[in-house]
Amino acid sequence: MGAVFLMDVSSSLYWYGIIPLIIIGAVILGVIFLVIIGLLVSRRVSVDLKVGGAITLTLASIILLSGFWCMFLSPTASYSHMKDSFYRQVSVTGSGEWIYSFDVERKNILSGSINFAGSSLNVGGIVNVSVIDPDGEVVWFEKLSSKSAYVYFNLKALKSGVYQVRISNLIGEDVPLIVQVKVYEKVAYRPLEPLGQWLSLISLPIFGLGIWASDVISALRRGRI
Numbered sequence: 673m674g675a676v677f678l679m680d681v682s683s684s685l686y687w688y689g690i691i692p693l694i695i696i697g698a699v700i701l702g703v704i705f706l707v708i709i710g711l712l713v714s715r716r717v718s719v720d721l722k723v724g725g726a727i728t729l730t731l732a733s734i735i736l737l738s739g740f741w742c743m744f745l746s747p748t749a750s751y752s753h754m755k756d757s758f759y760r761q762v763s764v765t766g767s768g769e770w771i772y773s774f775d776v777e778r779k780n781i782l783s784g785s786i787n788f789a790g791s792s793l794n795v796g797g798i799v800n801v802s803v804i805d806p807d808g809e810v811v812w813f814e815k816l817s818s819k820s821a822y823v824y825f826n827l828k829a830l831k832s833g834v835y836q837v838r839i840s841n842l843i844g845e846d847v848p849l850i851v852q853v854k855v856y857e858k859v860a861y862r863p864l865e866p867l868g869q870w871l872s873l874i875s876l877p878i879f880g881l882g883i884w885a886s887d888v889i890s891a892l893r894r895g896r897i
Contacts, residue, residue: 739873785851
């Protein structure tokens with residue numbers, strides 16, 4: 673539930689950052705259009721329907737190219753997404769092992785914690801906790817005893833494949849433990865992509881207006897273009 677809450681907060685912050693950009697983009701486009709009209713009026717340039725259509729087509733092209741840049745060429749950002757999670761109370765048999773395996777992609781973040789459950793803290797339980805990579809090499813190791821209460825790891829996977837969390841019980845009694853393992857991946861996105869989609873969408877009716885005003889379709893039919 674905690675992870676979902678964090679993702680919801682990230683999504684809300686994401687949209688709170690995008691909405692002002694959309695508003696600013698609309699204001700800038702409106703100002704550009706008004707400046708062009710103002711310059712033409714101040715110079716007493718007679719703007720007929722075809723000239724207005726050409727100006728509208730130019731404005732629509734600028735809006736569309738700006739939208740494409742936002743969607744495909746703008747800077748990217750990333751956030752952490754939890755792709756796998758394990759949380760359970762387990763019992764490791766006396767002098768035995770408990771293993772949890774999970775698939776990991778390169779550059780994923782592995783995090784987890786192991787702690788004694790209930791009365792096992794009072795019996796002097798001692799266990800070895802290790803994380804094993806796909807090649808069978810130990811990439812993290814810690815000893816858990818009644819003195820440490822819990823252990824925690826946070827690793828970046830250098831290889832893709834199956835990783836293991838291996839817990840070895842060093843005493844003859846069963847030891848109950850609470851095991852939590854999470855796998856995070858970095859998800860890349862373009863913060864300006866929604867703005868680009870909005871710009872591309874609003875450029876379509878402007879294109880239609882410009883084509884109609886400049887009489888492009890009639891000219892094509894008459895064979896002038």
